[in-house]
Amino acid sequence: MRTDFDSVWKETLETYFVSFLETAVPELAPMVGHDEGPVFLDQELQELAHALGDERSVVAADEAEGEVADEVADDAEGEGEDAVAHDAADDAAYDAADDANDEANDEAAAAACADLTGPETKDRLSRRGADLSEVGPGSSPPGRRRRVDKLVRVPVARGMESHVPDTGRPTTGPKPTHWLVHVEVQVQRNADLPGRLFDYHSLIVRRHRCWVVTIALLADLSPSWRPGPFASDKHPRGIHFGFSSLKLIDLEPDLESPRFTGHPFAMVARAHLATLRLRHAPERLYAERWRLTRRLYEEGFAQQDVLTLYRLIDRLMILPAPLMVRFRQELFALEKAKNMPYVDTISRMCREEGLIEGLQTGRQEGRQEGRQEGLQTGLMTGRQEGRQEGRQEGALIRAREAVIEALEVRFGEIPFALREQIIARDDLADLKSQLRRAITVPTLEQF
Secondary structure, eight states: OOOOHHHHHHHHHHHSHHHHHHHHOGGGGGGBOOSSOOEEOHHHHHHHHHHHTTHHHHHHHHHTHHHHHHHHHHHHHTOGGGHHHHHHHHHHHHHHHHHHHHHHHHHHTTTOOSOTTSHHHHHHHHHHTOOGGGOSTTOOOSSOOOSSEEEEEEEBOTTOGGGSOOTTSOSSSSOOOEEEEEEEEESSOOTTHHHHHHHHHHHHHHHHOSOEEEEEEEOSSOTTOOOOOEEEOOSSSOEEEOOEEEEHHHHGGGTTSGGGTTOHHHHHHHHHHHHHHHTTOHHHHHHHHHHHHHHHHHTTOOHHHHHHHHHHHHHHSOOOHHHHHHHHHHHHHHHHHHTOTTHHHHHHHHHHHHHHHHHHHOGGGTOOSOTTHHHHHHHHHOHHHHHHHHHHHHHHHHHHHHHHHHHHHHHSSOOHHHHHHHHHOOOHHHHHHHHHHHHHOSSGGGO
16 A cells, blocks of 8 residues: 555644744744634635646646656665665666756746746746736636645744835835745655745735745755755846755654654654555564554644544554554554553554455454454454444444545535544434435535
């Protein structure tokens, strides 16, 4: 099973954006207002992608997902003594692509200047294929955007309004109430990154007339790939656009410092790097996943953070079935030893996930109560009892999933508390009734 890095980083940025920002650009942390939370402008980012013609490249990238996953795995396997030759070959190929990209960028930017809202920048965007008339409120592009980047509106902290640069807005008038952050995550090297970030930055400034901070999260393992500013010194004026970047392998030595104890973003970063390095060494991946899971219980995370981070780690650090059985056994023992009030939720998550797999693969053997409890109960009480309990529990699981799926199809992602309430229901007739409500209720609030 391939690791879905994209969805993990999407959820990480949405859930722990402030934690990420404090790590990537710590000097900006005092600028973040906490009276209201960040707002994710996903629809606007789709409009910008549509205007730039970027959706075609996104779809093409998705079609090559298998090749990208293999490349990431190859990078991970290149560590150790073989890494020198591996990186040398990779760097040569990358440098050739980068040189070609730089030449193309120079040609496109020959008449451009540093004024991001000026006619020269419009000319560059037009050469790329951007339809600037479509970049405005109410534009609704077809299709959907699937690359991992986020446009976030961040409230200005009280008393910090005078520190917000006046980029793109009048020097007189009301004080700024927000600023914007554009984040793009790259799990593999991409020679087009600086130019693409410049194009998005230009359109965002043109539309919002406010301060925009661009951040690249470089989540690959290559120490040699460090994309610099987008620049062209061609006559007559040229362009120079810089952006902030966070290279996870540079952050890695500091992840064990006290600063990152109980730090949500640091936990995801540790799991991500371990997955890239150890995905083809199951026993070592198991040991690292267990170490990180213990830290969830030992570093003072809040209950909601434990559950969210457990789910993210589970989606990153995928173990073979036999090791997952052992992992769940260790987790149950840890829960009992820690005697924490919220670990029952993780137990239920594990049990129901195991039951689904058990129903698919072991129904005839009577070990249907889950990857953990199903095996143990089935062996202890007999195959016949295991079959009966598994069928009943499996029907409940399917009914719960049907209710959740119906709500998410109609209203998008549902609140965690509501998901927990549905999972806690254990009456099949009640769940069938809830499914009918999920299909017919006008709003999520009325469910």
